[in-house]
Amino acid sequence: MKTAPLEYLAHAAGPASEPTQQLEWALIALVSAVVIIITVLLVGAIARRRPGARTDRVGAESVGVRWIYVGTGISTVALFAALIYTMVTLESVASPHREPGLTIDVTAYDWWWKVEYPDPDNPSQSFATANEIHIPVGVPVQVKLRSADVIHAFWVPQLAGKTETIPGQINEQWIEADAPGIYRGQCSQFCGAQHAHMAFEVVAEPAAQFDAWRRSQAQGAAAPAAPDAIAGKRIFNDRCAGCHSVRGGGAAGMQGPDLTHLASRRLIAAGQLTNTPENRLDWIEHAQQLKRDSLMPSMPLSASDATALSAYLATLQ
Template identity: 70%
Template sequence: MSAAPLQYLLHAAGPASAPAYKLGWALIGLVCAVMLIIAILLVGALARRRPKSPAGTEDKLPPDTGGMNWIVIGTGISSIALFAALVYAMTTLESVASPAHDPLMTIDVTSYDWWWKIEYTDAADSSRAFVTANEIHIPVGVPVRVELRSADVIHTFWAPQLAGKTEMIPGQTNEQWIEADTPGVYRGQCSQFCGVQHAHMAFEVVAQPRAEFDAWADAQRGGAQPVTTPDARTGQHIFGERCAGCHSVRGTPAAGMQAPDLTHLASRRLIAAGQTTNTPAHQLDWIEHAQRIKPGSLMPSIALSASDAAALSAYLSTLH
C-alpha cells in the first residue's frame, strides 16, 4: 500500500485545470514584472538627487514635475495590465465552465466534518447506484460531472490537478466537472477552513482506464460477502454492537447513516479521509485511538480487548 500522493500545485492533469494553470502562471509573471519595475524605479529615485539651490534662490527654481510624469505613465500602464488580466481571467473561467463533451456520469459528493460521502447515481437504473467514501474513481479521458453538497458547514472541494475550487454550502447544490488525461491517483482537499480537522479532510481521485473503472464499479455495486470463519463471525457481531449505529455494510443489518459506508472498506487505499494507509494495523489503531489521531471528529475511540480486536480485524478484512 503506497502512501498518499502529494497534492501537486504546479502541474495540470486535465482539461478543466490546464487553462487555470496557464492563467496562474501569467498572473505570477505579471506580479513579478510589477515588483521588478517598482524596485527599479525605487532605486532610481533613491539614486537621483535634485541639485541644491544657491542660497537665497530656492523660491526662484521651477518645480520638479518629472516625478508626476512618471506617476501618470505608471498608472496608465498598470491600468492597462490589470484590465488585460481581468479579460484573460474571465475568458479562462468561461473556457472551464463546461466540458467540450457531455459528461459520462454524475457523481454526488457530500461533505461532512471531516470526510466525504461519494454516491454514484444511475438515472436509468437505480439498482446500479452505490455509495463509497473519500475515494472517487473516474475513467480516463472523459468528463465527469460532480454535484457538491454539504451536510454541516461550508467546505470546498478541490482537486488541484483536475479542476479549480468549488464551494460546498449547506442547503445548496453546486457543480463542477473533472477529467483526467492519464491514469493515476490525484489528491484532493477541503480548502475552506471548516473546523479543527480541516487540514485532515482529504480525498483521492483515482483515474483508471475504462475497463478497469467498469470492473471496479461492478465490484462496488455488490454487497458484502458472507463471512465464513469463526473469527470473522465474531468480528461481525462486535461490529454490529459497536459500529453499526454509525456505519453501514450493505448486505448486512448494519445500516448506520452518520459515517462512511464500509461495504468495500478493504478495497480503499486510505482511511480516515486520507490520514493513514489502509492496513489491518492502521484500521485497529484508528478504531482504538480515533480521538488521538483526529481530535474533534465524530468517530469515538473504542476500547477493545486483544481478542475482540483480532476478531474485528478478521471481519473488516472480508469487506473487499
C-alpha cells in the same frame, strides 16, 4: 501507524485545469514584473536622494509626475488585460466541451467526503463510498456537491478549480483526467478543527478498469467464513452499525462512511492514514487522538475483540 504517502501527480492533467494553470503563470509573471519595476524605481529614487546629491527640484518633480502618469497608465492597461484574460479562462472551464459521461454526488461532512454513484436505470447498482472517487480517463464527470453541516470546498488542483459546498444548496463542478493516476483532493475552505485532515483521492483509470471497479462496488459484502471474521461481524454490528453501513452485512448506519468495501480503499480517515490492518485498528481505538473533535469516538478493544474485528474488516474487499 503509517501516515498517508504523498504520491500524487503534480501537474495539470485535465482540460479544466490546463487553462487555469496557464492563467496562474501569466499572473505570476505580471506580479513579478510589477515587483521588479517598483524595486528598480525605488532604488533609483533612493540613489538620487542620497546626501550630497544635487538635483533640480522643479525639474525632478516634473519628471516624477510624468512617470507617475506613465506608471498608472501601464498598470491600468495591464490589470484590465489580466481581468479580461481571467474572465475568458473562467468561461472556458465553466462547462465541459461535451456531454458528461458520468454523474456523481459528493456530500461534505466534518471531516470526510461521501461519494455516491447513482444509477437511475438500475437503482440496485447504485452505491456509496467514502473519500475515494474513481473516474474513467478522458470522460467529463459532473460532480453534484452538497454539505451536511458547514461550508466546505471541493478542490482537485490537478483537475479543476475549487467549488464550495453550502448547506441547503447543490453546486456543480466537472472534472476530467487526461491520464491515469491518483490526484489528491482537499477541502480548501476552513471548516473547523480538522480542516487540514479532510482530503480525498480521485483515481483516474481506463474505462474497462473503471467499469470493473464499479461493478464490484455495487455488490454487497461477502459473508465471512472464518470463525474470527464471523465473531468480528457480530462485534461490528453491536458497536459500529449505529453509524456505519455494510450492504449485505446487516449494518445500516447513516452517520459515518459506508464500509461495504473498506479494505479495497488505499487510505482511511479522509486521507490521513494508509489502509492497513494495523491502521484500521489504531483508528478505531484512538480516533479522538488522531482526529480530535471528529464524530468518530475512540473505542477501546480487548485483544480478542481487536483480532476478530480486524479479521472481519479484512473481508470487506
